[in-house]
Amino acid sequence: MRAARRALDANQQRLAGQAIVNRLSHHPTLLRARHIGLYWPMDGEADVRGLVQRFPEKRFYLPVLPHAPHPQLRFVRWHGRALTYRNRYHIPEPVRGHSHPPEQLDLVLMPLVAFDPSGARLGMGAGFYDRTFAIQHLLPGAGPRLVGIAHQLQCVPRLPTDSWDIPLHGVVTESHSYRCR
Numbered sequence: 652m653r654a655a656r657r658a659l660d661a662n663q664q665r666l667a668g669q670a671i672v673n674r675l676s677h678h679p680t681l682l683r684a685r686h687i688g689l690y691w692p693m694d695g696e697a698d699v700r701g702l703v704q705r706f707p708e709k710r711f712y713l714p715v716l717p718h719a720p721h722p723q724l725r726f727v728r729w730h731g732r733a734l735t736y737r738n739r740y741h742i743p744e745p746v747r748g749h750s751h752p753p754e755q756l757d758l759v760l761m762p763l764v765a766f767d768p769s770g771a772r773l774g775m776g777a778g779f780y781d782r783t784f785a786i787q788h789l790l791p792g793a794g795p796r797l798v799g800i801a802h803q804l805q806c807v808p809r810l811p812t813d814s815w816d817i818p819l820h821g822v823v824t825e826s827h828s829y830r831c832r
């Protein structure tokens with residue numbers, strides 16, 4: 652999946668990102684949300700950063716890697732400008748800015764490697780998102796809506812899941828919007 656999404660050329664990437672932003676722009680969950688977790692795309696992930704210009708009245712945050720012993724991602728405010736600092740995976744991160752408690756975000760747009768229509772998500776394998784939103788196992792209605800963002804080619808019929816995986820509420824690709832739970 653990672654090789655397949657990396658193989659998309661710049662034009663396919665641009666079109667996919669625009670199509671997903673357009674879909675999200677009519678998505679009631681996005682329209683209602685005020686504090687939104689976003690991500691800086693890497694490794695062929697769909698680029699939905701255009702949302703920041705599209706919705707200047709909303710507040711967007713980027714994930715910042717935890718330092719031991721804190722197991723959770725932090726979400727730091729991002730205004731859409733260039734970033735210079737890169738984390739250990741070479742992903743840009745804001746170095747200063749207001750951080751919003753993850754469980755108080757309204758919506759988190761989650762990067763993923765593969766997904767299935769039931770809302771199972773395969774990530775990069777470090778468990779950052781699962782640990783950050785683990786509270787949803789205890790309080791299923793609590794915390795942000797979790798919406799996966801992907802290219803349609805990342806959809807598989809059925810993914811195996813582990814007990815700690817947090818299911819997605821929905822997934823949006825350039826051609827489909829899935830409602831999962």
Ligand SMILES: Nc1nc2c(c(=O)[nH]1)N(C=O)[C@@H](CNc1ccc(C(=O)N[C@@H](CCC(=O)O)C(=O)O)cc1)CN2
Nearest residue numbers: 690691692693696714740742762763774775777779780
């Ligand atoms: N854009 C984006 N940001 C994100 C994530 C993501 O999946 N996408 N993450 C989602 O959790 C977190 C970062 N998690 C990551 C986990 C592993 C690797 C990674 O590249 N692993 C390499 C080995 C890297 C190394 O150790 O040198 C690999 O698997 O090939 C990258 C990000 C937070 N930010």
Ligand SMILES: Nc1ncnc2c1ncn2[C@@H]1O[C@H](COP(=O)(O)OP(=O)(O)OP(=O)(O)O)[C@@H](O)[C@H]1O
Nearest residue numbers: 773774775776777778779780781782785813815816
């Ligand atoms: N709630 C949790 N508490 C403690 N450890 C956890 C929790 N959730 C996940 N983990 C740990 O994280 C590891 C990686 O999880 P997994 O392979 O599901 O990551 P992923 O969802 O693919 O990655 P990511 O969320 O970073 O994109 C697991 O082996 C597990 O030990």
